Amino acid sequence: KKDIPAVNFIIHEIHCRRNIEICPYCSDSIPKSEMKNHIESEHVQVTCKCRMKMENSLLKDHEESSCPLRPVLCQFCDIQLAFNKLQEHELYCGARTEPCGSCGRNVLVRELKEHPRVCG
Numbered sequence: 530k531k532d533i534p535a536v537n538f539i540i541h542e543i544h545c546r547r548n549i550e551i552c553p554y555c556s557d558s559i560p561k562s563e564m565k566n567h568i569e570s571e572h573v574q575v576t577c578k579c580r581m582k583m584e585n586s587l588l589k590d591h592e593e594s595s596c597p598l599r600p601v602l603c604q605f606c607d608i609q610l611a612f613n614k615l616q617e618h619e620l621y622c623g624a625r626t627e628p629c630g631s632c633g634r635n636v637l638v639r640e641l642k643e644h645p646r647v648c649g
Contacts, residue, residue, distance in 0.1 A: 554584075605638045 533541045550561050554572040571586040579598045583591060592599055597613035605622045623639030629648060636644045 545558075548561055549558050550564050551557070552559050552564070552567060552572075554568070557567075559567045572584050574582050575585045575588055576582050577588060577591060577596055577598075579596050581591070581596075598611045600609050601612045601615050602609055603615065603618055603622055605619060605625075608618075610618055619639075623637065625638045626635040627638055627641065628634070629636050629644060631645070632648050
């Protein structure tokens, strides 16, 4: 899968046929001696804590960006909770009130950032 000078092509092709295999899962060129390890480390099926099954090589990205159980912070109280609980928590958390330091009125936590523009 790389450009080879024409003068070296036959020798290169012989070397590749002896020593390199194409992974049946990802089509990468892998040394034959490392193929078993490659498949076990990259393509073995694992189960995420959310019970979704995927290849091991995809697990880290899944846990960071799409797992419903990935940890996230509430925008109002900075408590860490699972992504699938965030919306319900923020509806409740943002509906709490805190007194404004300037006007003394009770303001919804979700409106605290916008309140200074209309305060007083």
